[in-house]
Structure formats: C-alpha cells, structure tokens
Amino acid sequence: MADSTFPVPGALEAAPHGRRWSQAAFLAWLHDWVVTVDHKKLGILYMLYSIFFLLVGGVEAILIRIQLVRPDMHFLSPWVFNRVFTMHGTTMVFLVGMTYIFGFANYLVPLMVGARDMAFPRLNALSFWLTFFGGILLYYSFIGGYGLYGASSAPDTMWWAYSPLTERAFSPGHAPDYWALSLIVTGFGTIGASINVIATALCLRCKGMTLMRLPLFVWLNVVTSFLALLAITPLTAAQVMLLIDRYLGGHFFDTQAGGSALIWAHFFWIFGHPEVYVLVLPAFAIANEVIPVFSRKAIFGYPAMAAASVGIAFVSLGVWAHHMFTIGMTSVGNTFFVLSTMLVGIPTGIKIFNWVATMWGGKIRFATPMLFCTAFLFQFLIAGLTGIILSVAPWNWQLHNSYFVIAHFHYVLVGAIVFCIFAGIYYWYPKVTGRMLSEKLGKWHFWLFVIGFHVSFDTMHVLGILGMPRSIFTYEADRGWAPWNFVVSIGGFIQAIAVLVFAFNLVHSYFKGRVAGNDPWDAWTLEWATPSPPPAYNFAEDPVVTSRRPLWDIKHPEDPDWRYE
Amino acid sequence: MLTEPYRCVKWSAKGFLFLLVFFAWHAVFAEGPQSTPSIFAPASTPASNIYELSLFVIAITGGIFVTVGSLIAYAAFKYRQHGQDDTSEPxxxxxxxQVELAWTVVPVLIVVVLFLxxxxxxxxxxDAPKPKSALDVTVVGHQYWWEFNYPRLGIRGVNELHVPLSDANHPTPTFLTLLSADVIHSFWVPQLSGKTDLVPNKINYLWIDPRHPGTYVGQCAQFCGVEHAKMLLRVYVDTPDQFAAWVKNQQQPAVNDPKVAEGRHVFETQACMNCHTIAGTAATGRFGPDLTHLMSRETIASGATTNTPEHLREWIRNPDTFKPGSLMPAMQLNDQQLDQVTAYLSTLK
Incomplete structure (x- = not known):
C-alpha cells in the first residue's frame, strides 16, 4: 500500500499511555469522555450508543419472532407484545437510525473537509447528551411511572402513535407521555447536530475544498442534515400538541371532542417520510466512499450523484401521504401522491446506475466493507422496486399495513442502511482505533447476516401477499401463515448470531486486531492522511486540496485528478 | 472469495423466482373463498382489478430487477480483482x-407509464358509480369488534357481515360506509377489496361485489389497541335465497322463550343491559354488540372463538380466556346465573 506523504507529522502527540488501573485514572478517563467536546470522541459515543441500541432493538425483534413462530403462542401477553414491537420500531428509528448518522458525520465530516473540529463543539456535546438522555428516558418507561397496564409504561401505540389511540381516553397511564417526551428531547439533539454538520461542511472547508470537491460523503450528510431540520420540527410540534391534549385539555387530536385523527397522521408522516431519507442518505454516503475505493475507481458521475441526493431530499418532502392511501383521501389526492412517490424512483435509479458504473471496469477488492456494499446494492434495488409496487395506490390498498410493507421497509432499513452501517464500521474502524477488524470474523458476520436477512425478509413479502396484517400479537391457525412465520423467525435467529459475531469482532479486534497504519485501504479522502487514530487536532498543518481525491493526487502525481476537473 | 458476489446474486435470483412461482400457483388455483386470504385469489371486482394491475406492475419491476440485478452481478463478477498482487490501478x-442522460430518461418513461x-x-x-340495486351497509369499528348496520333493512349485525352474491346479469354490489366509534380501524378482506380505514369523525367508503358464495376472512388492519389481533372479520356471501332468509330472520324481534325467563331476568338486572341491546327487552345498551340474534352467528368475540354454549358461558364468566384485554368485563356471576344467562342467550336465534 502506498504510504501517504501528506505533510502531517502526527508524531507530535505521542502521549504516554498509562495502562495501570487506578481509581483516579479511571475517573479522569471517565470525566474526559463525559465533558469532551472533541468531534471524534463524540462521534465514537454516538456510534457506541447506536450499536448498543441496535443490540437492544435486536433483542426486541427476537422476542417478537419467538411470539410469532407459530400461531396462538403465549410467550408474550398482548400487552407486552404491543410494547415490545412499539419499542422495537421507536428504538431502531430514533435511537439507532438517528444516531448512527451523527456518529459517522461527527467523526468524519471535519476530517474529510480538513477541519480541526466541528463548527460548534459545545453544541455538539449538548446534542449528544440530549440524545443520550432522551434514549434513557424512553427506556426508563419500562420501570418508571405508574399506570402499569400489563407489563410497564413502555409505549404501546406503534412507532407512529396514531391518534386518537394515544389520547387519554384510550391510553390511560403514561405510555404515550414517555414516547412523546423522550422523542422531543432526542429531537432537539438531532436539530443541534444537524446545524453543526451543515455549518462545519459549509464553513470549515480547508483551502481548495470547493463545494464541487467536497467528498460525496459530506455532500450527503449536508443534505441529510437539512432534511432532518425540516422533518423533526413537525414531529416535535405534533408531540407538543399531543401533550397539550393529554394534560392541558386541548382537543387537537381528541376526536371525541371534535378533534381530527387525520391531522396527526399528516403531521407524523410529514416527519415520517423525509425521515426515511434522513436515515438512508447517510447510508448512501458510506456507499459513496466504500464502493469507489474498493473498485479502485473514482465515483462515476459525481455531479449527478450530488444532484440526485438533493433531488431525493426535495421530492421526499412531497410524498408523505403515500403512507395514508387507505385513510380515505380523494381520488385526486391519491393520484398526486402516486406521482410524487414514483418520481423518487428517478434520482434513486441514477444513484444505483452510478454505483454500478463505478464498479464497471474497476478492480474490485471484496474485503468485508465491499461485500456489505455489494449486498446493499442488490437489496436496495429490491427495496426500491417494492417501493414502486407500494406506490401503486390500488395495490397499496391491499398491501398497506401488511407484512409486505414490513418486508419492504426492513429491506430499506436493514438491507440498505444496516448493511451500509456495517460497511462503514469495517471501513473506518481502523482509522478510529488504529487496528483492523478481523477479516475472517467479518466474512462470517457478512455471510450469516446476508443469509439470515434474506431468509427473514424475502419470506415476509409472501406473508403480506397472503393477507397477514402487521402488529398482531398472534394469528389464527387456519390462515396458512404458520410455516412462513416459522421461516421468518429462523432468519431472525441467524441474523442475531451474525450480530453477535460482529459485536465480538468489535471488542476482540480493539485489543488483538492487526495494526492498521494511516491508510490501510489505499484510499483517497483526507481522513486517511492523518495517523490512526487521529490526534486531537486532526491535522498538524491545514491541508490544501486540489481535487476531489487529494490522496490520489499525491499517490499518482503522474495522473492527478485535478487535470479532469 | 472470488465467487462470493456471484453466490449472492444466485441466492437473490433464486429467492425471487421462487416467490414468482409461488404467487403464480396461488393465482391459478385459487377460486372462491379461501382460509388463507391471499390478495392473489380475488373474488370481487375491486380485488380483481387490483390483482390485474399488480401483475402488470410485477412484470415491469421484475424486468427492472432482472436487468439491473444482472448488471450488478456482472460488474461484481467480471471486474473483481484477480489475485492479491495485482495492485495496478484501473x-x-x-x-x-450521454450515458447518464440515457439512464435518467428511461426511468422517466417507465414512471410515466406506471403512473398513468x-x-x-x-x-x-x-369513483365507481353506485348502481340502484346496491346494498348499503354502515360499518362502525369498535375496540375490538365490528358493527354492521343495514339502514334500509333495519338490521343491526355484528362481526359477521352478510352480503348478497353479485353476478354480471344482476349486479348487487354492497357499498360500505365506514365509521369509527373510538380509534382508527381498517376494514380488510383481501379477497374482496383493498383495505380502507375507519376513522373517527370521518366518513369513508368501500364497495365489493363478490362473485362466489361462501365465507371470506379478514381482520382489522390498523393497530387499534390491545386486542387488535383478535378483531377478526368474516364476510358471508349469500345466494339470493340465503340472503333473503337471513334478512327475514334478522328483522324479527328477539325470541322470547318463557322457559329461560330466569336467564332473561339475570340479563336485565345485571350490568349486561348497559352495553348490549336485545330488541324487545329492557336491554338497549349500545357500547357492546347487539345480541338480538346472537345465535345466528358462528363466532363470538369478533371471531376469537366459535359460538357454542360452552364458549358463551366461559366468555361471560371471564372474557380474558379468549381475548385478554377485551373491553367486556368479567361479570362475576355465580354458576347458577351463568347457566341461566347462557341458556337464555342460546335461544336468541
């Protein structure tokens, strides 16, 4: 591997590592992590938080799959089951999805634009801790509060919490309060972090880093952050209105007093649909870095990729009611949302084609990150096509709220997003820790996960076609759904094993992994020009870049990128 | 390592083909009501229209999948690194x-076709017009049961919807007006039509014109609370004779058998009457299902169990046996009262 000659004397900080344990040293270490405003440490905290809740949400998924493994199971009571699947969805979207974004963005955006930290380091810390305590508050619902209907006060009204089910008449106790309050808190965290990413990427770029030279990773994170700013606010507003209904006698969604159930649905999905793109664009961002590096080619059609991301974000703001085709809109209303939804397919298609074109003619190295990205391409293709299927409103009247929808969005959230998260972790772990993740365990992780994924989620499509609705704690024995559910559950267990392999790999390689060096993948963006792990100040000298791939230019002075700009 | 992407492709392709074959099998062999409510076994015009549309969409998306999927597979296989030591850059x-314009324009054309x-x-x-011969039914969703009112026939049905068979020569479609008494529910009988939600403070519509007689199953498709999973639906498509007989029976007042007067007394002096109606008695409650013709139904508790005297007795003793979380409370009757009430209810044909 060519060693970078980028002028970054990382040896400046050869901090002596005291390995001896003492209480004082431990407290100092802990204090350092709690009060840190360093974007890299906060990025790591975000990632650890995200992975922790991925495991928690995974346990909830396993509980769901045990309950549904055959008809008329009594493993969980209906009360507990409803809380478990609500918490599974809420956890995966808000505590895993919304935090992995800022884990990667925090760690990488300043490094990629050649900055020494985020634009607002203290806001960064505030954002993380808001998110952190929001998550704690959500999970406190399992033990806290009174009104113990069934198992606890954990939210039990699905992750979209449709009113009027969340009103006091139908949800006494505190379950919806925990849901609304904790997500308001994490929402503020998200808004702070988004502002930070935007400001950093736009204002702290090093010399020569024009917007058209910004790595696509950064581009997509900027788009994500704008979208998050626009999407989170209506959700927060709706949650405040819900709390006003519940505690101050408001009637926004209180249908028994003339309120509107429909308004909640609109508010929620005006948040909820852009949210999907908030989650998936950072996954694309990861693929945009991994695929070129492992194909050994520059990304194909950089301007189109950036423009397609902006296009997806723009169109995604006008598609929300495709989650409401069955709620009773007019035929014209339905038709509008069919069109806007199908339009998303165009920029998304451009992205897939560009990724394939990037691989085309390359020399693809199938290390673990690239394996995950290749599977991501297939699965995202299928997820996009089932998305088209669901946008066909009449067919959606059949498929809506069925297991087909569950299969579709797990193809997006797991098949695309989680696969990219894993790719990203395998790719940047060496930069963060200075050690490589084990490739052998990585391959085990990949193959187990990809097999488990398809066993579970391919099968779920069939269940939807066979008329199985979602969010039911059990099903009738004579419906013919039992064998399919059994297969889905088996796939779930395989995925769980894969994730355990991954968790073991993370810990094991931290201590025993091969030392990585600055640039183990022979990559091209600025973060690989600093030592691994990078020093607190990132770059000893402010970098100057002349093209989209500064390290390519250094490694290939005979054929630099800037000639083709 | 070299064959890994290839295997991945093979796997996905196999899975997809398998799904297609499975769907085709269902579509070919299913006719009339099925115990598995497959959307690919339609038995009513809206469901059939959707099914035909879905075949068209499957053809298009399947074509895209095969084309793009093979491109990905080909690229991954063809352009893999040959040997670790081949480190020269491509x-x-x-x-x-030009290429990018082409793959923007083609999707645009596909979107136009699909959209139209x-x-x-x-x-x-x-927006299908409603023929004069249509039957009107008002569906009211409750936590966790269905109320079916036939305004022009003066019938108040529960959980089991009876509709007439409709054929091309004598179309008698059923037009449903969907309302909710509490939270959002969704009416879904996959073989008859797509689902439509029952939203409080909003009126929605749905229509069906079943072609084959029999019992179609479905269930609530919008999470509505603890017992959402047991808010089952049964649609009985009756031949004209069966339907006329059913209507005639439903229009009768409740059977008043003096042999079960004690049971009726218990019913009318306990809290039962606060929630349930039995036409012709003092019981006029509206919160729970109408029991006037309880024994004309095959199931109780919204399909949670079959309607036998034993189940009925157990249901009154402790509804949680069949449906934990049901809004009907355990009535705390003693054994004698339970027997009497069950005997009374069993006469309500």
Whole structure:
C-alpha cells in the first residue's frame, strides 16, 4: 500500500499511555469522555450508543419472532407484545437510525473537509447528551411511572402513535407521555447536530475544498442534515400538541371532542417520510466512499450523484401521504401522491446506475466493507422496486399495513442502511482505533447476516401477499401463515448470531486486531492522511486540496485528478 | 472469495423466482373463498382489478430487477480483482453525460407509464358509480369488534357481515360506509377489496361485489389497541335465497322463550343491559354488540372463538380466556346465573 506523504507529522502527540488501573485514572478517563467536546470522541459515543441500541432493538425483534413462530403462542401477553414491537420500531428509528448518522458525520465530516473540529463543539456535546438522555428516558418507561397496564409504561401505540389511540381516553397511564417526551428531547439533539454538520461542511472547508470537491460523503450528510431540520420540527410540534391534549385539555387530536385523527397522521408522516431519507442518505454516503475505493475507481458521475441526493431530499418532502392511501383521501389526492412517490424512483435509479458504473471496469477488492456494499446494492434495488409496487395506490390498498410493507421497509432499513452501517464500521474502524477488524470474523458476520436477512425478509413479502396484517400479537391457525412465520423467525435467529459475531469482532479486534497504519485501504479522502487514530487536532498543518481525491493526487502525481476537473 | 458476489446474486435470483412461482400457483388455483386470504385469489371486482394491475406492475419491476440485478452481478463478477498482487490501478473514468442522460430518461418513461396505469385504476375503483340495486351497509369499528348496520333493512349485525352474491346479469354490489366509534380501524378482506380505514369523525367508503358464495376472512388492519389481533372479520356471501332468509330472520324481534325467563331476568338486572341491546327487552345498551340474534352467528368475540354454549358461558364468566384485554368485563356471576344467562342467550336465534 502506498504510504501517504501528506505533510502531517502526527508524531507530535505521542502521549504516554498509562495502562495501570487506578481509581483516579479511571475517573479522569471517565470525566474526559463525559465533558469532551472533541468531534471524534463524540462521534465514537454516538456510534457506541447506536450499536448498543441496535443490540437492544435486536433483542426486541427476537422476542417478537419467538411470539410469532407459530400461531396462538403465549410467550408474550398482548400487552407486552404491543410494547415490545412499539419499542422495537421507536428504538431502531430514533435511537439507532438517528444516531448512527451523527456518529459517522461527527467523526468524519471535519476530517474529510480538513477541519480541526466541528463548527460548534459545545453544541455538539449538548446534542449528544440530549440524545443520550432522551434514549434513557424512553427506556426508563419500562420501570418508571405508574399506570402499569400489563407489563410497564413502555409505549404501546406503534412507532407512529396514531391518534386518537394515544389520547387519554384510550391510553390511560403514561405510555404515550414517555414516547412523546423522550422523542422531543432526542429531537432537539438531532436539530443541534444537524446545524453543526451543515455549518462545519459549509464553513470549515480547508483551502481548495470547493463545494464541487467536497467528498460525496459530506455532500450527503449536508443534505441529510437539512432534511432532518425540516422533518423533526413537525414531529416535535405534533408531540407538543399531543401533550397539550393529554394534560392541558386541548382537543387537537381528541376526536371525541371534535378533534381530527387525520391531522396527526399528516403531521407524523410529514416527519415520517423525509425521515426515511434522513436515515438512508447517510447510508448512501458510506456507499459513496466504500464502493469507489474498493473498485479502485473514482465515483462515476459525481455531479449527478450530488444532484440526485438533493433531488431525493426535495421530492421526499412531497410524498408523505403515500403512507395514508387507505385513510380515505380523494381520488385526486391519491393520484398526486402516486406521482410524487414514483418520481423518487428517478434520482434513486441514477444513484444505483452510478454505483454500478463505478464498479464497471474497476478492480474490485471484496474485503468485508465491499461485500456489505455489494449486498446493499442488490437489496436496495429490491427495496426500491417494492417501493414502486407500494406506490401503486390500488395495490397499496391491499398491501398497506401488511407484512409486505414490513418486508419492504426492513429491506430499506436493514438491507440498505444496516448493511451500509456495517460497511462503514469495517471501513473506518481502523482509522478510529488504529487496528483492523478481523477479516475472517467479518466474512462470517457478512455471510450469516446476508443469509439470515434474506431468509427473514424475502419470506415476509409472501406473508403480506397472503393477507397477514402487521402488529398482531398472534394469528389464527387456519390462515396458512404458520410455516412462513416459522421461516421468518429462523432468519431472525441467524441474523442475531451474525450480530453477535460482529459485536465480538468489535471488542476482540480493539485489543488483538492487526495494526492498521494511516491508510490501510489505499484510499483517497483526507481522513486517511492523518495517523490512526487521529490526534486531537486532526491535522498538524491545514491541508490544501486540489481535487476531489487529494490522496490520489499525491499517490499518482503522474495522473492527478485535478487535470479532469 | 472470488465467487462470493456471484453466490449472492444466485441466492437473490433464486429467492425471487421462487416467490414468482409461488404467487403464480396461488393465482391459478385459487377460486372462491379461501382460509388463507391471499390478495392473489380475488373474488370481487375491486380485488380483481387490483390483482390485474399488480401483475402488470410485477412484470415491469421484475424486468427492472432482472436487468439491473444482472448488471450488478456482472460488474461484481467480471471486474473483481484477480489475485492479491495485482495492485495496478484501473483506468479512471469520471462520468459520461450521454450515458447518464440515457439512464435518467428511461426511468422517466417507465414512471410515466406506471403512473398513468395507476391513476386510471384509482379512479375506476374509487369513483365507481353506485348502481340502484346496491346494498348499503354502515360499518362502525369498535375496540375490538365490528358493527354492521343495514339502514334500509333495519338490521343491526355484528362481526359477521352478510352480503348478497353479485353476478354480471344482476349486479348487487354492497357499498360500505365506514365509521369509527373510538380509534382508527381498517376494514380488510383481501379477497374482496383493498383495505380502507375507519376513522373517527370521518366518513369513508368501500364497495365489493363478490362473485362466489361462501365465507371470506379478514381482520382489522390498523393497530387499534390491545386486542387488535383478535378483531377478526368474516364476510358471508349469500345466494339470493340465503340472503333473503337471513334478512327475514334478522328483522324479527328477539325470541322470547318463557322457559329461560330466569336467564332473561339475570340479563336485565345485571350490568349486561348497559352495553348490549336485545330488541324487545329492557336491554338497549349500545357500547357492546347487539345480541338480538346472537345465535345466528358462528363466532363470538369478533371471531376469537366459535359460538357454542360452552364458549358463551366461559366468555361471560371471564372474557380474558379468549381475548385478554377485551373491553367486556368479567361479570362475576355465580354458576347458577351463568347457566341461566347462557341458556337464555342460546335461544336468541
């Protein structure tokens, strides 16, 4: 591997590592992590938080799959089951999805634009801790509060919490309060972090880093952050209105007093649909870095990729009611949302084609990150096509709220997003820790996960076609759904094993992994020009870049990128 | 390692083919009511229209999948690194305006075709004119049961919807007006039509014209609380004779058998009457299902169990046996009262 000659004397900080344990040293270490405003440490905290809740949400998924493994199971009571699947969805979207974004963005955006930290380091810390305590508050619902209907006060009204089910008449106790309050808190965290990413990427770029030279990773994170700013606010507003209904006698969604159930649905999905793109664009961002590096080619059609991301974000703001085709809109209303939804397919298609074109003619190295990205391409293709299927409103009247929808969005959230998260972790772990993740365990992780994924989620499509609705704690024995559910559950267990392999790999390689060096993948963006792990100040000298791939230019002075700009 | 992407492709392709074959099998062999409510076994015009549209959409998306999927597979297989020591860099290509324009225009054309086809079907189903011969039924969703009112026939049915068979020569479609008494529910009988939500403070519509007699199953498709999973639906498609007989029976007042007067007394002096109606008695509650013709139904508790005297007795003793979380309280009757009430209810044909 060519060693970078980028002028970054990382040896400046050869901090002596005291390995001896003492209480004082431990407290100092802990204090350092709690009060840190360093974007890299906060990025790591975000990632650890995200992975922790991925495991928690995974346990909830396993509980769901045990309950549904055959008809008329009594493993969980209906009360507990409803809380478990609500918490599974809420956890995966808000505590895993919304935090992995800022884990990667925090760690990488300043490094990629050649900055020494985020634009607002203290806001960064505030954002993380808001998110952190929001998550704690959500999970406190399992033990806290009174009104113990069934198992606890954990939210039990699905992750979209449709009113009027969340009103006091139908949800006494505190379950919806925990849901609304904790997500308001994490929402503020998200808004702070988004502002930070935007400001950093736009204002702290090093010399020569024009917007058209910004790595696509950064581009997509900027788009994500704008979208998050626009999407989170209506959700927060709706949650405040819900709390006003519940505690101050408001009637926004209180249908028994003339309120509107429909308004909640609109508010929620005006948040909820852009949210999907908030989650998936950072996954694309990861693929945009991994695929070129492992194909050994520059990304194909950089301007189109950036423009397609902006296009997806723009169109995604006008598609929300495709989650409401069955709620009773007019035929014209339905038709509008069919069109806007199908339009998303165009920029998304451009992205897939560009990724394939990037691989085309390359020399693809199938290390673990690239394996995950290749599977991501297939699965995202299928997820996009089932998305088209669901946008066909009449067919959606059949498929809506069925297991087909569950299969579709797990193809997006797991098949695309989680696969990219894993790719990203395998790719940047060496930069963060200075050690490589084990490739052998990585391959085990990949193959187990990809097999488990398809066993579970391919099968779920069939269940939807066979008329199985979602969010039911059990099903009738004579419906013919039992064998399919059994297969889905088996796939779930395989995925769980894969994730355990991954968790073991993370810990094991931290201590025993091969030392990585600055640039183990022979990559091209600025973060690989600093030592691994990078020093607190990132770059000893402010970098100057002349093209989209500064390290390519250094490694290939005979054929630099800037000639083709 | 070299064959890994290839295997991945093979796996996905196999899975997809398998799904297609499975769907085709269902579509070919299913006719009339099934115990598995497959959307690919339609038995009513809206469901059939959707099914035909879905075949068209599957053809298009399947075509895209095969084309793009093979491109990905080909690229991954063909352009893999040959040997670890081959470290020379491939030619760098940054983009191509012509190619990129082409793969933007083709999806646009596909979207146009799909959109127009879809729009046509939306209007055809949603704005279908209502013939004079149509039957009107008002569906009211409750936590966790269904109320079916036939305004022109003066019938108040529960959980089991009876509709007449409709054929091309004598179309008697059923037009449903969907309301909710509490939270959002969704009416879904996959073989008859797509689902439509029952939203409080909003009136929604749905229509069906079943072609084969029999019992169609479905259930609530919008999470509505603890017992959402047991808010089951049964639609009985009756031949004209059966339907006329059913209507005639439902229009009768409740059977008043003096042999079970004690049971009726218990019913009328306990809290039962606060929630339930039995036409011709003092019981006029509206919160729970109408029991006037309880024994004409095959199931109780919204399909949670079959309607036998033993189940009925157990249901009154402790509804949680069949449906934990049901809004009907355990009535705390003693054994004698339970027997009497069960005997009384068993006469309500």
């Amino acid at each position: 030619a760098q290509i940054y983009g191509s305006a 086809t879809t729009a046509r079907m939306i209007f055809a189903i949603q």
